[in-house]
Amino acid sequence: LAGKPFCIEKPVGINSEEVKHLKEAAEKAGVKSMVCFSYRFMPAVRYAKYLIEQGILGKINAVYAQYLKSSAFIEGRRLDWRFEKSFARYGVSGDLGVHLIDLATFLAGDIKRVCADIGIVVKERKRLDSEEYAPVETDDYCNFLANMEGGASATFSISRCATGNTNYIRAEIYGDKGGIRFNLNESDRLEVCKDGKMELTMVPAEFFTTQMQEFINVINGKPDPYVPTLDDGYKCQRVLDAILESAENNTWISLD
Secondary structure: OOOOEEEOOOOOOHHHHHHHHHHHHHHHHHHOOOEHHHHOOOOOHHHHHHHHHOOOOOOEEEEEEEEEEOOOOOOOOOHHHHHHHOOOOOOOOHHHHHHHHHHHHHHHOOOOOEEEEOOOOEEEEEOOOOOOOEOOOOOOOEEEOOOOOOOEEEEEEOOOOOOOOOEEEEEEEOOOOOOEEEEEEHHHHEEEEEEEEEEEEOHHHHHHHOHHHHHHHHHHOOOOOOOHHHHHHHHHHHHHHHHHHHHHOOOOOOOO
16 A cells, blocks of 8 residues: 555455455555445435434335346447456446445445345457457346345345346335335435335435545545445455355355
8 A cells, every 4th residue: 555545446356355455454554545335425325324323214124226227238348347257256246236235234234144146148249359259257137135134134136238227226225114215316315104105305405415525524534424434345345255156056145
C-alpha cells in the first residue's frame, strides 16, 4: 500500500483470501477505504435501512432479490475479460450478484449458508483480437437460496440473459410486523406495509447522498454509518466463493 485512502470496486478480489490480505494490510497501515457497493447509497436503500432499524418489520423472515439485465445478448459482444475465469473468476454472480448480497446483508443480516445454481447461456464468443471463437467460462445466470442470521430465508435471482431488462434491481424484505419493497429504477420511493397493506412512500431528503461524497466524508474522518467497508467486501467475497462451491458440488455450503 502507498498509504493513500482508496475507494475500490466490487467484487474486491477474485477470491476471499485475496480480499483478506488487502483488508489486513489496510488495517495495519491505518489506511482509510471504502468499497463501491453503489446501490447502498441509493435513497430507497438508506431509508429502508433506517426503517428496519426502527423495528417496523419486526423479526425478518424472508428476503427476495432480483438483478436482471440482457447484456449477454448485446449484438457483436466479444470475449471481454468478464467472460474469462483467469481474469474475473465469477461471472454475473460477482459482477451483479455481489450487489444483491451486499444489500441483503446490509438490510437483513449476514448470510449463513447458500445453495446455488449457475450456468452459461451464450456458450462462446469471438475473441477481442481475432475472428476465432472461444468458450465463455463464467456464469450468465446465478440463482441461489440462502439462510440468514436470525432465521430468515432468502431467494436471489441474477441474470445477464433476461431479455428486455436494461438494469432491473428489486428487493423485498418481510417480517412478522411489516414489509418493505423497492425497485431501484425508482430509487426515490419504496413501498412500506402499513396497517396490513403496502403504501407508496417517498424518501425524505435527508436520505439522499452520492457515493463520492461519502468517500470524501471517509477521508475527512466523518464516515457515514452506512458506508461499505473492506469488512463488508470480505463478507460478500466469502458468499461468492460459497456460491461457486455450492454450484460445483450441487449442495448447501455453510459459511460458518
